[in-house]
Amino acid sequence: MTIDEQEPVRRLKANQIMNSTIAELKAYVEQALVAAFGADLAGTDPMLNPASNPKFGDYQSNVALALAKKLGQPPRAIAEQIVQQLEVSHICEPPTVAGPGFINLELKTSYIEAQLKAIQADPRLGVAPVEQPKRIIVDYPSPNIAKEMHVGHLRPAVIGDCIARMLEFVGHDVLRISHVGDWGTPFGMLIAYLREAYPDALTTTNQLDLGDLSSFYRQAKKRFDEDENFREAARLSVVELQAGDEKTLKAWKIVCQLSSRSYRKIYDLLGISADILERGESFYNPFLPEIVEELDRLGLLVEDNGAQCVFLDGFTNKEGKPLPLIVQKSDGGYNYATTDLAAIRYRVQTDKIQRVIYPVGAEQTNHFTQIFQVGRRAGWITDEVEFIHAPFGLVLGEGGQKLKTRSGEAIRLQELLNEAIARARADLETRLKEEERQETEEFIAHAAEVVGISAVKYADLSQNRTSNYIFSYDKMLALQGNTAPYMLYAYVRVQGISRKGGIDFKQLGADCPIVLQDETELALAKHVLQFDEILSAIDLDLLPNRLCQYLFELSQKFNQFYDRCPVLQADEPLRTSRLVLSNLTAQTIKLGLSLLGIPVLERM
RNA sequence: GCUCCAGUAGCUCAGUGGAUAGAGCAACCGCCUUCUAAGCGGUCGGUCACAGGUUCGAACCCUGUCUGGAGCGCCA
Numbered sequence: 001m002t003i004d005e006q007e008p009v010r011r012l013k014a015n016q017i018m019n020s021t022i023a024e025l026k027a028y029v030e031q032a033l034v035a036a037f038g039a040d041l042a043g044t045d046p047m048l049n050p051a052s053n054p055k056f057g058d059y060q061s062n063v064a065l066a067l068a069k070k071l072g073q074p075p076r077a078i079a080e081q082i083v084q085q086l087e088v089s090h091i092c093e094p095p096t097v098a099g100p101g102f103i104n105l106e107l108k109t110s111y112i113e114a115q116l117k118a119i120q121a122d123p124r125l126g127v128a129p130v131e132q133p134k135r136i137i138v139d140y141p142s143p144n145i146a147k148e149m150h151v152g153h154l155r156p157a158v159i160g161d162c163i164a165r166m167l168e169f170v171g172h173d174v175l176r177i178s179h180v181g182d183w184g185t186p187f188g189m190l191i192a193y194l195r196e197a198y199p200d201a202l203t204t205t206n207q208l209d210l211g212d213l214s215s216f217y218r219q220a221k222k223r224f225d226e227d228e229n230f231r232e233a234a235r236l237s238v239v240e241l242q243a244g245d246e247k248t249l250k251a252w253k254i255v256c257q258l259s260s261r262s263y264r265k266i267y268d269l270l271g272i273s274a275d276i277l278e279r280g281e282s283f284y285n286p287f288l289p290e291i292v293e294e295l296d297r298l299g300l301l302v303e304d305n306g307a308q309c310v311f312l313d314g315f316t317n318k319e320g321k322p323l324p325l326i327v328q329k330s331d332g333g334y335n336y337a338t339t340d341l342a343a344i345r346y347r348v349q350t351d352k353i354q355r356v357i358y359p360v361g362a363e364q365t366n367h368f369t370q371i372f373q374v375g376r377r378a379g380w381i382t383d384e385v386e387f388i389h390a391p392f393g394l395v396l397g398e399g400g401q402k403l404k405t406r407s408g409e410a411i412r413l414q415e416l417l418n419e420a421i422a423r424a425r426a427d428l429e430t431r432l433k434e435e436e437r438q439e440t441e442e443f444i445a446h447a448a449e450v451v452g453i454s455a456v457k458y459a460d461l462s463q464n465r466t467s468n469y470i471f472s473y474d475k476m477l478a479l480q481g482n483t484a485p486y487m488l489y490a491y492v493r494v495q496g497i498s499r500k501g502g503i504d505f506k507q508l509g510a511d512c513p514i515v516l517q518d519e520t521e522l523a524l525a526k527h528v529l530q531f532d533e534i535l536s537a538i539d540l541d542l543l544p545n546r547l548c549q550y551l552f553e554l555s556q557k558f559n560q561f562y563d564r565c566p567v568l569q570a571d572e573p574l575r576t577s578r579l580v581l582s583n584l585t586a587q588t589i590k591l592g593l594s595l596l597g598i599p600v601l602e603r604m
Numbered sequence: 605g606c607u608c609c610a611g612u613a614g615c616u617c618a619g620u621g622g623a624u625a626g627a628g629c630a631a632c633c634g635c636c637u638u639c640u641a642a643g644c645g646g647u648c649g650g651u652c653a654c655a656g657g658u659u660c661g662a663a664c665c666c667u668g669u670c671u672g673g674a675g676c677g678c679c680a
Contacts, residue, residue, distance in 0.1 A: 329678045365674085
């Protein structure tokens with residue numbers, strides 16, 4: 001593998017959302033550097049980051065340590081000189097030099113109060129859109145249309161949808177595309193079996209649901225494995241399909257529509273965006289011969305054992321010889337590499353895309369590295385476009401093994417979600433009984449569904465995307481810890497305040513005074529204002545768990561505030577100030593969760 | 605055999621060059637006449653797999669080793 005393929009992710013720097021506070025402070029530190037040590041240092045990274053520990057203030061600059069060698073002075077002396085030139089008194093308390101040469105900055109309470117006041121009526125909560133929006137494709141799960149969705153589709157759906165939502169909110173032009181498997185061998189098998197066992201099915205489509213098709217698939221697979229004649233019939237169906245045989249095409253379309261509808265049902269339950277463009281493998285069929293011809297024209301194509309190949313740089317087979325990427329099989333057929341290459345070319349040349357993100361399992365890392373390499377060598381992928389594989393780990397069972405049913409099959413997604421909802425419902429009903437609360441069936445069903453689905457999604461998103469994760473209903477539904485229910489509860493608590501006090505947050509107006517008195521409300525306020533820093537980080541690294549971590553800390557800080565600071569009983573102007581702070585917290589949780597694809601509840 | 609990913613507290617995990625490595629769970633101790641205790645506070649818990657190296661500074665970067673996972677020619 002060449003290093004080039006990995007570069008685009010790290011090279012992204014220019015297009016960040018600028019947090020006003022951190023960006024401003026960076027600019028001031030840079031100015032101070034120049035003032036203290038001359039124009040040579042213009043453009044030096046001020047190394048300004050959130051403080052590693054609250055006792056060091058809010059932000060710290062480590063630049064003095066880095067410059068010690070270059071300037072030939074002790075880092076503390078450098079830091080002192082920078083501080084002397086640093087004029088940030090409208091934002092910070094007087095900067096201090098600590099330890100070996102850290103510059104510590106603490107925001108002024110009056111500054112935080114003013115910032116909060118400024119965003120209190122802003123639907124974007126002070127997050128500025130990116131200055132240079134990009135046209136981005138996010139790849140959605142590509143299940144094979146002939147099968148039901150299973151647990152393997154959970155992560156790409158949840159993570160991909162979250163990435164798309166965040167990039168869109170940040171201001172990019174996002175195109176959601178599903179590269180569904182709507183062509184190929186499984187289809188031949190399925191069509192052959194339908195013809196054999198249920199010839200009527202092709203004319204009475206409305207009676208079929210995908211549950212049936214799924215069992216058909218298993219039956220068909222069984223026949224396929226057992227019977228040589230059936231295998232031949234399946235192959236024939238594929239040939240007929242590819243030849244455009246009308247009856248076969250009709251069967252194919254019926255199955256596609258049925259499964260499409262079935263996906264939509266699960267996607268709706270999961271809260272996956274409805275705005276997905278379905279561009280299946282069949283979409284690229286017309287382009288496949290051109291792809292091979294073009295590769296040939298470019299001199300990249302080599303015939304090997306009857307297959308048309310592009311030999312790869314940096315990949316070898318078990319004998320140590322160069323590894324080919326096969327783009328046309330010896331029987332003349334095409335494979336997924338060809339389709340993916342066609343998609344790459346189409347996305348660059350027709351969609352005019354600037355960035356493509358593939359949230360796909362880490363086991364396909366080689367595949368993506370390979371097709372990106374060929375795309376690059378073919379000239380389709382240039383320095384102006386980024387093709388990024390955003391890999392993620394496996395979903396494992398509690399024993400650390402791959403998650404399966406007892407019979408060893410992949411767990412159906414629908415069943416998994418039903419189970420989560422049922423467990424959420426059982427928890428809720430237990431609590432209602434304990435608290436002697438009466439709620440309607442509608443309330444219970446809705447709350448259980450939101451809690452159950454949110455728990456599944458949040459558990460997935462809150463782990464570092466790249467590692468495997470262990471699926472545990474008990475942990476994800478736990479009411480304490482970094483879970484969806486904890487966040488939902490923090491939001492509900494704020495709504496409880498408004499109900500109890502008969503307060504309509506929207507009526508508070510945009511001009512309420514903010515007074516930050518208790519240390520918990522100051523800490524909460526500071527955290528609310530860091531929302532955009534998290535979003536700009538995610539624009540670069542595409543790791544949703546950063547947002548989860550942020551929301552968890554926000555909820556914790558809110559609960560501490562809630563514990564320490566009475567809101568409704570406080571005297572003015574503290575009361576209104578705390579109402580605004582509570583509402584801003586709730587709005588931040590609501591917006592943050594919505595970017596994760598998770599709704600909120602008013603009561604739970 | 606090769607490639608990629610991972611190894612941090614009993615468990616699940618944050619932490620992609622900065623200060624004394626952090627959460628949650630579990631265990632134990634406190635806090636409800638007060639906006640939902642689905643909460644809050646506290647205690648306990650670490651040779652950051654191991655060995656070298658780079659650096660003023662390394663869990664993080666480099667090299668090697670060990671362990672686990674994934675992948676490696678006509679499936680997707």
